[in-house]
Amino acid sequence: MERFERLKLTVAYDGRPFSGWQSQPNRNGIQDHMKLAFAEILGRPVILHGAGRTDAGVHAFAQVAHVDVPYGKYALRTWTAALNAHLPSEIRVLNCTRAREGFHAQYSAVGKVYTYRIWNHPIHHPLEIGRSWHVAHPLDLDAFLAARTLLVGTHDFASFAANRGVAEETTRTIYYIQIKRGRELLTLEFAANGFLYRMVRMLTGSMAKVASGRKPVDWIDQLLAEPGKQKANTTAPPQGLYLLKVFY
C-alpha cells in the first residue's frame, strides 16, 4: 500500500488574472493552477483543499491549502521550489510544511483575518487600480466606528451573506474590526472565527453606506436583529479584499 503525507501550503496571489480560488470549468481558478502544478510534478492528479474560497479579483497574502502526496517524494523546500517553477508568477507558494495528523485546510481552521482597502479620494491613484475600492465621496470615520461597535461580537450574520444555495449555520463571532485612516487610504481589518459567503465585502459595503450618510447606523442594528429577513444588499467590490491569515 502506498504511503502518503499531507502537505500544508501557504499561498499568496494577485487575484486579478484568475477566476477566484475555486476550480472552474475554464480552469483558471487558483485551485486549478495549483492542481495542475502538482499533476505536472507527480504525473498524476491530486486532490487539493483550500481554507476558503476567494472570489475573482480577491487577493491573498496567506491562503492555506492541503494536499496528499506520495510519502518522502521531495524535501519540503524542494516542493516549494518545484511548485513555484510550475505556477504562474501571480501565484506563489510561500511556505510548505508537513501537516499534523488529521489536518484539513478548511475544517481545521479556527479563525481568519481579512483586510479591506478603500481609496477615499476624488481621484483613484493609478497604482491602486485592482488593489482597492475607489470611493470618491467623503466617508465619515465616526459613522464607521459606530457601525463597527454594533458588528463586533457574536451575531447571526445572515443579513450579511450572499446566498449560495447551501443551508448553513449563520452565527459567527467577529473578534475585532480594526479601522485605520490615512490621508487617502482607509484600511479595515476583520478577524473572526469564520466568515459567511461574501460577508467581509457585505460588511464593508454596509459600513461604507452608513459612512456615506445614505443609511443611519440603526440600519446595521436592524439587519442584525432580524437575520436574513432583509439583506444588506450592498457588496464592496472584490479588488479591495485580501485574505491575510488563517488560524488553526
Add this chain to the structure above:
Amino acid sequence: MERFERLKLTVAYDGRPFSGWQSQPNRNGIQDHMKLAFAEILGRPVILHGAGRTDAGVHAFAQVAHVDVPYGKYALRTWTAALNAHLPSEIRVLNCTRAREGFHAQYSAVGKVYTYRIWNHPIHHPLEIGRSWHVAHPLDLDAFLAARTLLVGTHDFASFAANRGVAEETTRTIYYIQIKRGRELLTLEFAANGFLYRMVRMLTGSMAKVASGRKPVDWIDQLLAEPGKQKANTTAPPQGLYLLKVFY
C-alpha cells in the same frame, strides 16, 4: 493676439502599460497620452513639457508637467476632471495649478526625490510584480550603508550615467539616501539637485552589487574618483523605481 496661461500639472502613473514618459513613434509615451487628452479637449495640439523623462516601467507619484492653454478656457478643477476623463486610468492628473511667470517643468526644477523598492527574499511576492526589483540572495545592510556614505554629497557622477549622446555637466549633489529595511522590503530614497540619465537605477544596481558581496565598497570610491573612465555597468530594473517629488 490670443492670450495663453501656463498650467502646472502633477501627474501620477503606473509605468507598466506605457513606453516611458517621453513621446514615442508608437504614441504610447505618457507624454503622448497627455498631449492627446489636451488635443481632444482643445481641438488642437499643445506643447507639453515634463520635469524629466522616466523610462518604460518606471512609476510616478508626482511627475510635473507644464503646458500653455488658451487663457481662462476652464477653471483649474475642470481641467483636472476633463483631463482625467480623457486619459487612461493608469495616468491621473492629481493636481492642476496656474504656473507662475516663467515657470518651466524641467528647467525650473531645483531638486527631485526618487524611491527604489527591492523585494529581498527568495520568493517574489505576487503583489510586488512590476513594483519592485526581486533580489533573491541576501543583501548586506551594512554594505549598503557604507556605499551610501560614499555617494552622498557633491560628486561627478559620470560613472553612474548611461550615455544618451548629449554632452552635459555630470556633477550633481545628492542630499540624502535614506535606506529602510523591512522584513522583505528594502526601500531606498534618493534626493538630489538633479539626476543623470538612469543614475538612480545605476546607483541602486551598484549599491546592490556591493551589498551582494560581488564588489568591495572601494569600487564605489574608484567610480567616483575617475568619473566616466569606468561605468558602474549595473543597472537596477525600471519597475522598482518611483518618481516621488519634484522641487521648484
